[in-house]
Amino acid sequence: DAGVIQSPRHEVTEMGQEVTLRCKPISGHNSLFWYRQTMMRGLELLIYFNNNVPIDDSGMPEDRFSAKMPNASFSTLKIQPSEPRDSAVYFCASSLVSRTSGNTIYFGEGSWLTVV
């Protein structure tokens, strides 16, 4: 399996521009998570989906952030407009919950965002 695939890996954008981060979870996984990692705050959950349905978006910083999961194999995280304080690494992760697998989670390589 290719694992969780994120794109772009690196993005540098100007303040005010729209940023779209993409994620393809592992095939068959039924949960998808978006995390943000910074030096100051560590890894923070932004939003997660179960069976393509958003369950908890309380970690989304503000209305500038939005996330969608139109189908089981694709999710996007959008920032509009972007600000310098949004600079961080954004991780997508997926998991399959079952009686045997528990909830082992698999992370993508991250999208490194710099807003200047």
Added chain:
Amino acid sequence: KQEVTQIPAALSVPEGENLVLNCSFTDSAIYNLQWFRQDPGKGLTSLLLIQSSQREQTSGRLNASLDKSSGRSTLYIAASQPGDSATYLCAAARYSGNTPLVFGKGTRLSVIA
């Protein structure tokens, strides 16, 4: 609200030394606890997962323990090697099923040859 703390934030040891990384959590009602490794510029790789009913898990030179009553977990690394240098994060799952993990900020380990 669950909070996960890892101490120390950074650790440097000579090659061959045995070491322990610490993790504490405020809410003992966890479903499981996981230890991850993160290399620079990379994502997280799961090392060990301890269910709430278990006391420890072992994989090769790694041993993770869990004490729910005291809100603590440790990751023991035996005979450390330079290749073990990375950031180690622990994370607690709140409930059963597919719920998010709450992460500590990690311990950055350097093993000096």
